Amino acid sequence: xxxxxxxxxxxxxxxxxxxxxxxxxxxxxxxxxxxxxxxxxxxxxxxxxxxxxxxxxxxxxxxxxxxxxxxxxxxxxxxxxxxxxxxxxxxxxxxxxxxxxxxxxxxxxxxxxx
Amino acid sequence: xxxxxxxxxxxxxxxxxxxxxxxxxxxxxxxxxxxxxxxxxxxxxxxxxxxxxxxxxxxxxxxxxxxxxxxxxxxxxxxxxxxxxxxxxxxxxxxxxxxxxxxxxxxxxxxxxxx
Numbered sequence: 602x603x604x605x606x607x608x609x610x611x612x613x614x615x616x617x618x619x620x621x622x623x624x625x626x627x628x629x630x631x632x633x634x635x636x637x638x639x640x641x642x643x644x645x646x647x648x649x650x651x652x653x654x655x656x657x658x659x660x661x662x663x664x665x666x667x668x669x670x671x672x673x674x675x676x677x678x679x680x681x682x683x684x685x686x687x688x689x690x691x692x693x694x695x696x697x698x699x700x701x702x703x704x705x706x707x708x709x710x711x712x713x714x715x
Numbered sequence: 716x717x718x719x720x721x722x723x724x725x726x727x728x729x730x731x732x733x734x735x736x737x738x739x740x741x742x743x744x745x746x747x748x749x750x751x752x753x754x755x756x757x758x759x760x761x762x763x764x765x766x767x768x769x770x771x772x773x774x775x776x777x778x779x780x781x782x783x784x785x786x787x788x789x790x791x792x793x794x795x796x797x798x799x800x801x802x803x804x805x806x807x808x809x810x811x812x813x814x815x816x817x818x819x820x821x822x823x824x825x826x827x828x829x830x
Binding site for chain 2: 632643703705
């Protein structure tokens with residue numbers, strides 16, 4: 602158990618809908634990262650937050666947004682969902698914003714868009 | 716641009732035999748390199764990393780990896796494979812020249828250890 606929690610574990614929804622995925626980092630970790638894992642795209646970095654501020658953006662669609670709250674938990678909002686958004690969404694955390702330490706991954710949220 | 720290649724989608728090895736999972740990378744500067752493992756229906760778990768220093772890095776569960784700058788490789792190895800090592804392995808790289816914290820993951824290699 603990495604200490605990173607994600608809810609819900611599974612989410613099934615319809616095209617055009619909006620969902621929110623939640624991540625609680627390990628105690629004391631200030632950085633939160635979001636990733637999308639799909640069979641055709643592999644593991645794609647979406648966005649990084651550090652202590653409430655956005656630090657880096659990856660391949661995140663405009664329909665997707667994220668934020669990190671004062672208690673350091675983070676939410677990933679996915680709107681106008683399409684079939685291709687079906688994937689595993691992971692969040693990861695680490696203590697600081699340094700470049701050399703490893704990230705700790707949560708168990709993921711499996712999103713299915715029908 | 717940063718990139719990571721794992722040339723083998725699938726590696727099969729007999730239990731007790733040595734295993735190697737290959738990784739090559741491309742960055743503009745010096746790399747930070749990582750290996751992660753993903754068991755079915757689980758998140759990724761950190762195995763080991765190369766930051767600087769000794770080219771041979773030892774990590775969790777008996778795994779090690781060798782950084783080879785001239786070949787831009789960071790292959791994962793284990794002297795004696797266990798059935799429980801069967802999982803998906805990801806190599807990842809971070810370019811230390813970038814000012815932001817973005818990790819690029821390889822496509823993953825599925826390791827099957829056959830009893």
